[in-house]
Amino acid sequence: MKKLLDLQNLDLQIEKFRARETEIPKQKSKFDIHKKRLGDELKESEAKFKGLMVEQRKCETDISASQEEILKKEGQLIAVKKNEEYQALLHEMESIKKKISQKEDRILVIMEQMDDAETRFNEDKQRIAGEEAEITSECSKIDKELAVAVSEREALEAQRKPLLDDIDPAHMRKYDRIRRAKKTGAALVPLQGESCSGCFMGITAQNVNEILGGKFIPCSHCGRLVYFPTKVAEEALEVTEGGQ
Ligand SMILES: [Zn+2]
Secondary structure (H helix, E strand, O other): OOOHHHHHHHHHHHHHHHHHOOOOOOHHHHHHHHHHHHHHHHHHHHHHHHHHHHHHHHHHHHHHHHHHHHHHHHHHHOOOHHHHHHHHHHHHHHHHHHHHHHHHHHHHHHHHHHHHHHHHHHHHHHHHHHHHHHHHHHHHHHHHHHHHHHHHHHHHHHHHHHHHHHHHHHHHHHHHHHHHHHOOOEEEEEEEEEEEOOOOOEEEEEHHHHHHHOOOOOOOOOOEEEEEEEHHHHHHHHHHHHHH
């Protein structure tokens, strides 16, 4: 029975590594989502800055086009004979000049905003690069952890086979059945007072006696095999001494 407990010990460790192996890819996909969000954030910050730059250039082009228009109209002014036409041209030139001055005002506002946007963009770039580097190092850390978990689990699995040879097939079948039913955790649990330490329910006096005598008795509530640790340790000692 001691061997069966050794096997369970091994299986519980294997189970722990397996849980880690399923957990790690989930963690990594969370990191991937975070990385994508950082990338989007940076793109947005850059787009804002570049958008202002484009608008500024557009204003400048508009201004020089308007200035050319004014020069053209000044030329026309000399050729005009009628007073109304002269006045009309002057009026048009005025409204073009007004448009120019509006664009110039807009450029001032844009330049101010551009300063802010550029500062923010550079700050974002630095912060996001830092966060991404952190994520990358976390990812490589958990990649290594995964590799370790896999190799340790495989090493533990390799230890299973020699143990199986020493275990009574009938006990093995019971053990497997309980493990399958419980999915996780122990199939063999120590007696605790007069209760099962798997489900904490009481055990009948007769079963307690048998357990104290060294038997593995199924708990009538949860089905786990209940044993008496002291007895198992004594038997293990007897086996070792007998073997010498
Ligand atoms: Zn129980």
